[in-house]
Amino acid sequence: MGPLVPSVSERARTFDGIYAHATPRGVGARSVFRLSGDRVLDVAGGLACCDLATERAAREGELQLGEGRVTLPCSMLVFPAPASYTGEDVVELHTISSPAVVELIAESLEAAGLRPATPGEFTRRAFQNGKLELDQAEAVIAVIGARDATSLQCAEDLLHTKTSRTSRHRRALLEVLSVLESGLDFESGDTGEVDPSMWRPQLEQVCAELGDAVGRESAKPSGLPSFLLLGPPNAGKTSLWNALADGAGFGIVSDVAGTTRDVRWAACDGGRYRLGDAPGRAHGWERDAAEQELKILRQELALVDGYCWVESCCATPRGAPEALGAPALVVQSKRDLALFEVDGLGCSVRTGHGMEALRAELAALGARSAWAAEWETGMHARLAAAHAAVVRALDRSEPECIAADLRESVAALEPMDATRVPEEVLDRVFSGFCIGK
Numbered sequence: 001m002g003p004l005v006p007s008v009s010e011r012a013r014t015f016d017g018i019y020a021h022a023t024p025r026g027v028g029a030r031s032v033f034r035l036s037g038d039r040v041l042d043v044a045g046g047l048a049c050c051d052l053a054t055e056r057a058a059r060e061g062e063l064q065l066g067e068g069r070v071t072l073p074c075s076m077l078v079f080p081a082p083a084s085y086t087g088e089d090v091v092e093l094h095t096i097s098s099p100a101v102v103e104l105i106a107e108s109l110e111a112a113g114l115r116p117a118t119p120g121e122f123t124r125r126a127f128q129n130g131k132l133e134l135d136q137a138e139a140v141i142a143v144i145g146a147r148d149a150t151s152l153q154c155a156e157d158l159l160h161t162k163t164s165r166t167s168r169h170r171r172a173l174l175e176v177l178s179v180l181e182s183g184l185d186f187e188s189g190d191t192g193e194v195d196p197s198m199w200r201p202q203l204e205q206v207c208a209e210l211g212d213a214v215g216r217e218s219a220k221p222s223g224l225p226s227f228l229l230l231g232p233p234n235a236g237k238t239s240l241w242n243a244l245a246d247g248a249g250f251g252i253v254s255d256v257a258g259t260t261r262d263v264r265w266a267a268c269d270g271g272r273y274r275l276g277d278a279p280g281r282a283h284g285w286e287r288d289a290a291e292q293e294l295k296i297l298r299q300e301l302a303l304v305d306g307y308c309w310v311e312s313c314c315a316t317p318r319g320a321p322e323a324l325g326a327p328a329l330v331v332q333s334k335r336d337l338a339l340f341e342v343d344g345l346g347c348s349v350r351t352g353h354g355m356e357a358l359r360a361e362l363a364a365l366g367a368r369s370a371w372a373a374e375w376e377t378g379m380h381a382r383l384a385a386a387h388a389a390v391v392r393a394l395d396r397s398e399p400e401c402i403a404a405d406l407r408e409s410v411a412a413l414e415p416m417d418a419t420r421v422p423e424e425v426l427d428r429v430f431s432g433f434c435i436g437k
Contacts, residue, residue, distance in 0.1 A: 015088055015125060017043060018117040019109045021102055022092075031097030033105055035114065036086045036122055043112040044076060044091040052091065054080050063095060065104050072096060086122055087129030166382065166413040169213075172206045173390070173413070177406045184399055193399065200394075203406075207394060210387035214380065225273040225369030227328060227362070228263070228300060231310035232318070236333030239349045240310060241277035244268045244359065263300065269359065273366030276304065297324055305369040308362075313338035313346060328365055331358060385412040 017037040023030065035044060045052040048061040059076040075094040084090040095101065106116070126132045176199045183194035229237040245266035264277045278300065301307055306328030309320040314337045320327045332338075335348040345361060347354030386409040393405035 015128075017114040018121060019106070019114045020117040020122070021106065023097060025099055025102050026097065027099075028097040031095055031102060031105075033093040033109070034117075034122065035091045035093070035109070036084070036088050036117075036125065037114075038088075039113065040089050040091050041078070041080070043109065043114055044078075044093060046112060047093075047108055048074060048076060052076065052078050056080060056083065063093070063105070063108075065108050070104060072101065082129070082131075085131065086125040087131045088125060166379070166386075169206055169210055169383075169386065170410055170413040172202065173386075173406055173410050176203045176206070177403060177410065180399060180403050180406065184403060203390065203394060207387065207390045210383055210390060214384045214387050224267065224271065225366040226265070226276065226304040227273065227365060228276045228278045228304050228307040229310050230278050230297075230307045230320070230324075230327075232312075232315070235310045235312045235315075236349065237310045238277050240331070240333060240347075240358075241266065241275060243349045243355065244275055244362070246270065269363050269366065272363060273369070275362070301325075306365065329361055382412050385409075 015037045017035065017039050019033055019035045019040075022032045022034045041052045041054070047063050047065070048059075049064055050059070050061055052059065055078075057078045059078065061074055061076060063072045063074045064070075065072065072095045077092040077094070079085070079090040079092075081088045081090075093105070095105070110116075123132065179194055179199045229241055231237055241264070246268055263279070265274050266277075267273075268275050301324065307320075307324070308329040308331055309327040310331045310333055311317050311319075312334045313332050314334050317332070320330070330344055332344060332346040333348070334350075335346040335353050336351045337348075338346065345354065345358060347358050349355070389405045389409035389412065393402045393409070396402050396405065
C-alpha cells in the first residue's frame, strides 16, 4: 500500500494555507511568493481580481494591494493539487521586488487568512502527501546545505532517484504473496491450496538477494569509506599506499611480481577514508580473465566503496578489466619514468609530482562516500527487517503464517509515509530547511 493521503477533514485542519517569500528582500526585477494549501487559489485570485483556473496555467495580471491603493504587475503560476510539489494547490506570485512591496504583499496575504510558512513546511507537506519519500526530503535539505561540489552531486543523485532500491525486492515479494494468498480464500477441504513449487523458488531467490544486500553492509570492516588499489604487478600500488597511509606501517616494495599477497588496510587523510593495497595479480587481468579470478575480485570489491586502478607509466596501459566495472579513479604511477605522454592523473612517489592532486581526488571520493553512507543506514535496517521476515516465512509450513511474514517483509520495504514517522523525527528533518522550501 502506498503513502497515505490525509482525508479532506484532516487537510482542512492540518494543511491550512501558507505562504513564503522565496527570493531576497532587496530591490530587484523579481520577487516570488509561494503559496500552498487550503484556499490559496481563492486568495491569489482575490488579490489579482480574477478567477484562477483549476488547471495548471500561467496567468498575467495585476495585484491590487492596500485596499486598491497600490497596483503591481504580476505573473501567476498555478499548480492545482495533486500535480504540485506539495501535492496541494500551489500558486507562485512573480512581481517586482523592494522591501516595501514584500511587506505589503505579506500583509495582504495574512489579511486574507494565510500564515507564514515555517522552515521546511513545503517539503514536509510534500512528504505527508506522498510526493516524496523521507530520504528524498532529506536529500532536498542536503542540496540546500551542500558545502561543495561533491556533497551537492551526491545529494542531487539521491533527490532525483525515481525508483527506490528496495522496489525490485518488494515487487517480487508481492508477486509471491499474491500467488500464496490466491489459495487462502477456500473453505477447509477444498483444493485451493497453492503448490509450494509455484512460489517457494522465487521466495528463496528473494531471500538470497536480500541476504546478500544485508551482508554487504554488515561485512564492511570499518565505518570509514574504503577503496582498493588494484592493478597489474609492479604498477607501484604499494609505493602509493605507503605514501598515502597515515603512518600505519609500510608495505614491502620490490621489483619481484607477487610480493604483496594480502590486502593491507590503512587510514588516510587524517582518518577520513581507508585505502587497501591489493595484490597485483599476474594472471587474469586480461579481458578474457578466468571466471574464478573475477569472482575473487568481485568478492573483494563488494566490501568496499570502489577501487582505484593503478598502472605504471613505464608500461603500455591496458586499462581496468571491464568485468570489474568502472574504477572510481585511474592513476598512472611512476610519472618520473614515463615512456609516453601521460593523460589524466599521473604521479610519482619519488619526486612528489602529482601527489597532491591524487590526495585531493581521494579525499573527494572519501567525502562523497561518507555523505552517501548517512543515507544507507536507514536502508540497511529496512533490508535487514525484510530479510528476517522472509527467513521466518521459509521456515514455516502453514500458508497463513507464511503470508503474514511476507506482509511484514513488504511493509519493511514500503516507502515511509507520514503516519509512521514520529513528529520529533519530522521536526528534526525539516527544521533545518530555509523558509519557502
